[in-house]
Every structure is written in C-alpha cells, then in structure tokens.
Amino acid sequence: MAQLDHGLVYGGGNVGLMGVIADAVLDEGGKVFGVIPKSLKDLEVAHEGLTELHVVNSMHDRKKMMYDLSDAFVALPGGFGTLDEFCEILTWSQLGYHHKPISFLNTEGYFDRLLQHFQYSVDEGFVDQDLLDGILIHNTVDGLLQNLKS
Numbered sequence: 001m002a003q004l005d006h007g008l009v010y011g012g013g014n015v016g017l018m019g020v021i022a023d024a025v026l027d028e029g030g031k032v033f034g035v036i037p038k039s040l041k042d043l044e045v046a047h048e049g050l051t052e053l054h055v056v057n058s059m060h061d062r063k064k065m066m067y068d069l070s071d072a073f074v075a076l077p078g079g080f081g082t083l084d085e086f087c088e089i090l091t092w093s094q095l096g097y098h099h100k101p102i103s104f105l106n107t108e109g110y111f112d113r114l115l116q117h118f119q120y121s122v123d124e125g126f127v128d129q130d131l132l133d134g135i136l137i138h139n140t141v142d143g144l145l146q147n148l149k150s
Helices: 016-027 059-069 080-094 112-123 129-133 141-149
Strands: 008-010 032-037 052-056 073-075 102-105 135-138
Touching (some): 008 016, 016 032, 032 059, 052 059, 059 080, 073 080, 112 129, 135 141
Parallel strands (some): 032 052
C-alpha cells in the first residue's frame, strides 16, 4: 500500500491482523489513519504510533468517519465487526449514498460461503444482481493492490 501511495484507514487498534497491517504500512513509510471509539481506547487497545488517531464517541461515529476518510473499502478475513462494517458500506452503496469501490480479499476462499449467501439473496429476489456484480473479489493481495491502483 505504501509503495502505491495508498493510505490505510482502519479501526485504530494495535492488535490482531489490522494492527500488523498498520505496522507494515507504517514501516514502509505509508500513512495510517485510525478511528477508535473512546471506550475501546480506554481499554488500551489503541495504536498510538499512527499518522493520525481519531477518537470518536461511538461505533456509529467510527464507521461514518472511516467512510469519510476512505476512497475504497476492502474486507479482509475477520469476524462480526468486519461483517458489520462491510454490510453497512454495501447497504449505503445499494441506497446510492456512495459509489466507492468495495472489495473482498478472499484469501484461501475465506468469504466463499458468504458470497454464496449473497448470490442466494439475489436468486431469492432480495438483492439486485448489479449490487453483487459491483463487489470486487480478489484472491491475492497483489491482485487487490493492482486493482486499487487502477
């Protein structure tokens, strides 16, 4: 990301996969912007070495600020927080609130079952195929970064 001059916007933590990615981007001279609710910062999980760390009042404020700071969205393998953020951004796209790129990094097929469910939602008439077709799916980091570059 740093080599392509892409900044990273994420939840601002210093643990887990995103903490490792934030450190890697910083180590390569990239910019990293974290957005963390005060309640999580108070639990001492905030990454204090970021380019900018924004402390907000709520999870909703966090998602809104992350949206405002971002030009594109990428879901990496993760848990319910990842799915919550991804689905909200996808819903905002469905409602026409934004037209920013939305991607999955589908490492080792991690999101295959979720994507099958999305297709099932289309097949059952709950979701338009165009929305599903607009999600960019990458199996490798290089493919994802090249797509973001273009």
